Amino acid sequence: MPELPEIAVLSDQMRGKVVGKAVMDVEVLQPKNLNGPVDEFIEKVVGRRIVSVKARGKWLFLELSDDLFLLINLGMGGDLLYYNSDDVLPETYKFKMGLSEGSGFTINFSWFGYIHLVNAEELTAHKMTRGLGLSPLDDGFTLPYFQEILRGGRAQVKSFLLNQRRVAGIGNVYVQDILFKARLHPKRTIDTLTEVDVEALYHSMRDVLTRSVAMGALAYERDFYGNKGGFSSDQFLVGYKTGQPCPTCSTPIEKIRTGSTASYICPRCQKANEKPQ
Numbered sequence: 001m002p003e004l005p006e007i008a009v010l011s012d013q014m015r016g017k018v019v020g021k022a023v024m025d026v027e028v029l030q031p032k033n034l035n036g037p038v039d040e041f042i043e044k045v046v047g048r049r050i051v052s053v054k055a056r057g058k059w060l061f062l063e064l065s066d067d068l069f070l071l072i073n074l075g076m077g078g079d080l081l082y083y084n085s086d087d088v089l090p091e092t093y094k095f096k097m098g099l100s101e102g103s104g105f106t107i108n109f110s111w112f113g114y115i116h117l118v119n120a121e122e123l124t125a126h127k128m129t130r131g132l133g134l135s136p137l138d139d140g141f142t143l144p145y146f147q148e149i150l151r152g153g154r155a156q157v158k159s160f161l162l163n164q165r166r167v168a169g170i171g172n173v174y175v176q177d178i179l180f181k182a183r184l185h186p187k188r189t190i191d192t193l194t195e196v197d198v199e200a201l202y203h204s205m206r207d208v209l210t211r212s213v214a215m216g217a218l219a220y221e222r223d224f225y226g227n228k229g230g231f232s233s234d235q236f237l238v239g240y241k242t243g244q245p246c247p248t249c250s251t252p253i254e255k256i257r258t259g260s261t262a263s264y265i266c267p268r269c270q271k272a273n274e275k276p277q
């Protein structure tokens, strides 16, 4: 499932290729991805220009001319691929948007996803995105902001980080090393975090995510040009490394259940609800 780094890489690449171009034609092969009838969708978007592309959590926001937004969510994953006039299109896709100069992009969802069209004035009412929190790489996501959203919380730290309304863009892949670097057990509750813990967590979130973006994001997801990212499992510290030695203390990494998700931890570096010495 793409998380913030994958969406940030896609959005940067898309921006460079599609902004300023006009929508020439659209093909919708899986109408249930849309939030309205196919013919209405096509009628509204064809002829508009793409004004901007932004990442918000796990969503891509494409602003079209005359106050219309196209919101894309790849769900469990999928390929969102650019094509040029002389490129061969992918064999299968669920959605295609042809742009000026014979270029465009296709989307092939691996399971399910969303392509929603929303008027600017209805954007704040769009159910699936209106409650999204800031992403850790957003300018406004400062340490005081993070301290503020944690204040008074009693949730487990992992579920807090995965809650898209609190922190947008982190999923079960990156959260593993984020918690390890901050030396926090996933089940530690927020009310037990010291100021030092909170600061460590703030920096580990930004470090892990920034590093992945710089490397082109995950190696098992494809970018806008169909290339795999450079952030492979070799880069993980404890994530998906059951039985391997902790990079800090060599204790074997354990896989544990945390609610509906799996967690990978060093049982020595990450203690449950205990203040570190």
Ligand SMILES: [Zn+2]
Residues within 6 Å of the ligand: 246, 247, 248, 249, 250, 251, 266, 267, 268, 269, 270
């Ligand atoms: Zn350790």
